[in-house]
Amino acid sequence: MIWTNAVVQGLLLGGLYAIFACGLSLMFGVMRLVNLAHGDLGVLGAYFSIILVEHLGGNPLWTFAAVIPVAAFVGYFLQRFLLDHALNGGELSPILVTFGISIIIENLLQQTFGANDQSLNIGSLSYQSWKITSDIYVGRLNVIIFVAAVLVIVGLQFFLSKSRTGLALRATADNRRAASLSGINPKRTRAVATAIALATVAVGGLFLAMRTSFSPTSGTSDLLFAFEAVIIGGLGNLWGTLIGGLVLGVAQTIGSQINPADGILIGDLVFLAVLAFRPQGLIASRNLANR
Amino acid sequence: MTSLVNVSKSAIVTRGSRGSRVAFGIGAAVAFLLFFAPTIFGNSVTNNLTQFFILLIMAIGWNLAAGYGGMVSIGHQAFIGFASYAVLDLSIHGILAWYCVPLAIILAGLVSIPVSFLAFRLRGGYFAIGTWVIAQVFQLVIAQQSNLGGGAGASLNDLNNLNPITRDNITYWFALGLTLVALGVTGLLLRSKVGMALVAVRDEEFSAAATGVNVVRTKRLVFVLSAAICGGAGSLLILSNLEVQPDSSFSIQYSAFMIFMVLVGGIGSFEGPIIGAIIFFALQQSLASYGAWYLVILGAFAIAVTLWLPRGIWGAIDPHHRRSIVPLRYRLRASKDDLSISDRAID
Numbered sequence: 137m138i139w140t141n142a143v144v145q146g147l148l149l150g151g152l153y154a155i156f157a158c159g160l161s162l163m164f165g166v167m168r169l170v171n172l173a174h175g176d177l178g179v180l181g182a183y184f185s186i187i188l189v190e191h192l193g194g195n196p197l198w199t200f201a202a203v204i205p206v207a208a209f210v211g212y213f214l215q216r217f218l219l220d221h222a223l224n225g226g227e228l229s230p231i232l233v234t235f236g237i238s239i240i241i242e243n244l245l246q247q248t249f250g251a252n253d254q255s256l257n258i259g260s261l262s263y264q265s266w267k268i269t270s271d272i273y274v275g276r277l278n279v280i281i282f283v284a285a286v287l288v289i290v291g292l293q294f295f296l297s298k299s300r301t302g303l304a305l306r307a308t309a310d311n312r313r314a315a316s317l318s319g320i321n322p323k324r325t326r327a328v329a330t331a332i333a334l335a336t337v338a339v340g341g342l343f344l345a346m347r348t349s350f351s352p353t354s355g356t357s358d359l360l361f362a363f364e365a366v367i368i369g370g371l372g373n374l375w376g377t378l379i380g381g382l383v384l385g386v387a388q389t390i391g392s393q394i395n396p397a398d399g400i401l402i403g404d405l406v407f408l409a410v411l412a413f414r415p416q417g418l419i420a421s422r423n424l425a426n427r
Numbered sequence: 428m429t430s431l432v433n434v435s436k437s438a439i440v441t442r443g444s445r446g447s448r449v450a451f452g453i454g455a456a457v458a459f460l461l462f463f464a465p466t467i468f469g470n471s472v473t474n475n476l477t478q479f480f481i482l483l484i485m486a487i488g489w490n491l492a493a494g495y496g497g498m499v500s501i502g503h504q505a506f507i508g509f510a511s512y513a514v515l516d517l518s519i520h521g522i523l524a525w526y527c528v529p530l531a532i533i534l535a536g537l538v539s540i541p542v543s544f545l546a547f548r549l550r551g552g553y554f555a556i557g558t559w560v561i562a563q564v565f566q567l568v569i570a571q572q573s574n575l576g577g578g579a580g581a582s583l584n585d586l587n588n589l590n591p592i593t594r595d596n597i598t599y600w601f602a603l604g605l606t607l608v609a610l611g612v613t614g615l616l617l618r619s620k621v622g623m624a625l626v627a628v629r630d631e632e633f634s635a636a637a638t639g640v641n642v643v644r645t646k647r648l649v650f651v652l653s654a655a656i657c658g659g660a661g662s663l664l665i666l667s668n669l670e671v672q673p674d675s676s677f678s679i680q681y682s683a684f685m686i687f688m689v690l691v692g693g694i695g696s697f698e699g700p701i702i703g704a705i706i707f708f709a710l711q712q713s714l715a716s717y718g719a720w721y722l723v724i725l726g727a728f729a730i731a732v733t734l735w736l737p738r739g740i741w742g743a744i745d746p747h748h749r750r751s752i753v754p755l756r757y758r759l760r761a762s763k764d765d766l767s768i769s770d771r772a773i774d
Binding site: 228231238356397401 | 501548552555557559564683718719723726730737
């Protein structure tokens with residue numbers, strides 16, 4: 137029974153990783169940019185929420201309404217004023233610039249808030265749970281996060297496949313030049329992609345902060361988990377990213393069940409195994425733009 | 428380019444220039460003088476120089492992979508930490524710590540071979556994070572080895588019976604020696620046929636493959652050499668700190684430092700890491716009291732250099748590759764009776 141429980145908890149945890157991963161995947165798809173500051177930007181959102189609650193009070197849940205639009209706004213202009221320049225500078229420069237952003241965010245947070253762990257106090261929601269069987273309880277917050285993850289992925293998928301902007305994003309992912317020849321503004325499209333990516337990672341950051349404690353350096357592990365989810369699931373495929381997140385979550389909880397210190401390591405090993413034996417990911421994409 | 432093809436028969440193709448020979452001479456003289464640093468400057472300067480050489484070795488190693496191989500790794504701390512722990516492990520097994528250094532370097536090179544097979548499945552930014560994950564695996568695995576101190580770390584007790592000053596001096600000579608070896612190996616590699624293949628791969632992988640370069644093998648060779656060089660830095664770190672701890676031995680900060688040094692100095696140039704290490708070392712000494720702000724400044728500086736000075740300081744000093752200590756590029760030089768041809772390098 138403890139194994140069933142580990143799988144259930146792992147699936148719920150995996151939802152959170154999928155939220156982190158989808159933005160990373162989207163930005164890579166649209167502009168071949170791997171944002172190494174992705175996790176740190178999520179953590180930045182969590183600290184923003186802490187400040188809001190400190191000054192305005194209330195349950196941190198309301199801060200979603202403030203943090204998400206701000207994150208999207210930041211993403212839009214981050215792309216316009218910094219990342220676009222990095223993309224013009226050749227293959228290496230986006231990696232180096234986003235790594236620089238990551239270092240700046242982590243150390244600014246450390247300087248401002250100290251290195252101590254923080255958490256968002258959401259009251260009774262943090263410990264309430266539903267009983268599934270006599271041995272398996274699922275935290276309400278964890279279920280909410282999981283549902284939110286599925287909604288984010290479904291919403292994103294729907295947006296990409298149905299809306300005009302989504303079409304522009306897919307077209308740009310498919311062939312940047314052809315897209316701009318047919319009247320799509322590449323700068324705006326890239327900025328929209330980054331805005332969406334930051335909005336989703338802010339959701340992830342806030343949920344993470346409600347679920348566990350976090351610190352200025354938490355962004356690193358969030359980035360690595362998000363990346364592992366993307367690769368396990370398969371590049372260029374949002375459903376794959378969701379599956380990848382779930383697989384990673386289950387691997388980590390089962391690993392922790394074997395030995396509490398082993399959770400992350402088992403997750404890493406599953407990732408390396410996928411990389412070695414199925415580099416196209418568990419769900420291979422038929423079409424890179426089909427996301 | 429086309430105009431250069433039709434020059435007079437008296438044009439000469441060379442690699443070196445007067446500037447490069449002067450630069451090499453100065454470099455050799457400085458290296459010779461540095462051997463006497465412990466007797467000239469005393470202990471504290473010697474220890475600072477050791478720290479500087481460790482940084483320089485890291486920068487040389489990282490530049491080899493990123494600047495020449497086009498592989499931006501954020502996981503080279505795996506090889507740094509691995510070599511530190513290899514020295515510890517070998518010394519526990521009865522090998523004198525000094526002899527562990529070359530062994531640890533070889534082991535770091537060997538362990539990078541399987542790593543390369545995994546990491547090479549990824550490209551660009553995903554390669555960067557992939558190496559990062561692999562470094563995390565190294566750290567997590569080492570942290571579970573109770574004979575190596577587990578998560579708490581361990582001390583290197585092998586050298587305790589030595590006079591501290593003697594120990595520091597020997598470590599210094601090791602650091603200086605390894606720096607020269609790293610520079611020499613890099614220079615010779617780049618001047619060899621492999622070096623030309625590398626530059627071709629870095630500039631345009633598909634064209635390089637089309638002209639018969641074995642891209643993957645060339646990249647793997649560079650990756651392994653770069654890992655071994657970073658392993659040299661790691662084995663020196665444990666000699667100078669006399670202790671290791673998984674969180675600090677495998678710290679991501681090493682990657683940040685390497686990236687900063689190479690970017691600022693000039694990525695993909697022989698001299699870049701040297702200049703970058705000097706600047707970084709000076710910054711580290713003067714900004715260390717500012718705590719985390721110092722890393723914030725470092726990050727901002729790295730972004731600014733990437734965007735506005737992509738070839739770093741050396742690229743600005745020597746845009747036409749005339750003064751290189753190790754001339755790597757062939758150039759066409761006009762003879763006296765054909766002064767209309769400028770003395771420009773052919774990249």
